[in-house]
Amino acid sequence: MMLTIKAIDSAKPKDKAYKLPDFESLYLYITPSGTKSWRYDYQFNGKRKTLTIGKYPYISLSDARNEKELAKQLLAHGKDPSFERKKSALLANVERDNTFKSIASEWHSSKKSTWSKKYANEIISIFERDIFPYIGNEPITKIKPLEMLTVLKAIESRGALEIAKKARMRCGEVFRYAIITGRAEVNPTAELSSAMAKTQSKNFPFLATDAEMSEFLNALKGYSGNILTRYATMLLIYTVPRTIELLTLKWSDINFEQKLATIDEEVVKKDRVHLIPLATQSIEILKFLQPITGHGEYVFPNRNHPSKPMSNGAILHVIRRLGFANRASGHGFRHQFSSILNEHGFNSDWIEKQLNHEEGSVRGIYNHAQYLEGRREMMQWYADYIDNLTD
Template structure:
């Protein structure tokens, strides 16, 4: 006889489990601890099997009969319900281990880190993943479609971060291609979104390009009354014109004060090529003073809170704002443009030597192949000339301007 809900509620636990049948192989088993579990007994190829259908009262009598009907339907179609359930569980486990976030992390560690990508590049990749994760991070990568990804990118665009949205699309595309290579993806939905995002305007870093204004800026830097390490960073930045990230990640073991060379390893460089910076006498003097403050730690410009991390990426720009200079007047990155402009306009230096000093690659493959090495001797002279030039500007001395051919004007 079929069970009723009232009968099931009335079943009391005994000292050992007991069963009560509902019909067609469905029964409820009552355990000594009071739990009541639904099971279905059936046969496949003459072999008796059991399928758990859930616990009462979470699975009601009506729901248990529904599940029974579904399982019997599978059996009638030649599908073993137990095997089918195991396959679904295995698929769910596979998908859980192959979400977009999981594969993206694997891509960063096994592909980017193993290939020796620059530290800054890897940090950016992790940042792009953090931006995308709320929308698609937990979704199996094979289930992410162009509309899901576009919705995540549109949220970034809504904040006005068009360049970030574009970079995130590119990062996602690399992750999807990695999933395809490793047999866990079928397509790259990011590829379908080429042209779908707002094209950001080219970004130009504000830079001081007038000698008098540059001299005033250098004097303001010398008068800076903030943290001493920040002041040293402000004083050194214009003279070495490396990228801000390369400066703040500088380590004492990379700097040879006796040889007057700062050797930056490939992993810290944007182009993933090692780079050497000649150090002028002015920079050597500043580093000598700075070593008395931070020389006991790893980083030349350590964080204010801990010597185990480098200075924050916003420190120099924040100091410039505190000094009264707006982001449209000068930026830390803009000192590179300042140096490039003045050095080229002086007409004293080979343009290739200037490009090497800026750690730029050559966009012309033939020109790059036949250029004369790294122009080291010329760069040593050029960096000293540049520091001397800045010193004259800072002191307010006469500075002769040059035209584009290097002639006095």
């Protein structure tokens, strides 16, 4: 005879624990202290086992019967209901502990030793102000692209486009960190850049998409003007120095064996030289130019005054002749470089070092050696990335 709610409520504790059977090995277990809990007995691999479903009245009679049916389905598929319940509980605990906030905080702790205190505080402030209040307590595996986009759009809505962009890139790093450490499988920020407002400098226009950059590179490939300015523009894209740093580059600054270019302190206007790792593509350009200008001092000499460097306006002239005036600029290539590498998860300190942004300090000088090998790898990756955009 199946149990009724009346029979359950009227059941009293006894000196010893006893069972009130329901149906198909489901029963209510009543202890001497009066605790009532649902249990289900079953056979698995020839052994008798018991699944504890939960306490009554928190688990009602109908809920207990539903849980029993679910257990029967698991058994029909060769699965142990007790083991599956424990596994689900464990995964729930892991999911509860692996919130976006907890993993972001862990990621930030792992990164801040490589950042300045000011920059580390800036990043965590963005998370605490704009991200954590909305998705901080959510399991990182549950966050979807639309939800992430909504959070970022809220930042954009107050006109903080640069902060929104930085938040997207840093959140992307958190998701990639979670993937690497086995606590997530998907990065929901990966495809969001095209859905966000573009931040474009009025003074330094840049090519905001791969399609635009591909268009420019193919136009540059077919450029019929001065060959030196064409290769100067290409080398500027591969190496991303400031335009004046490239055009005042001397042959004595090039170390082909070490694949390095050294920008002098006087040029960078800082208290140390700036080292630029040269990708294979950059070395090939320089070796091509060596028979042409290698007899002089400058890699890119002025056409009318060979003892002087090429004019700063030479590359801008190429950009204009290609039809990209107000769409691209020498400085814009640096902006694009930063955006692409940050989006692909490269070390932000390597990127800043390559752009020569950090202050001239003991830490900055030390980091030249610390980051050089990482920057070599990064610059080769970037040169290959640029080549893949060319038909």
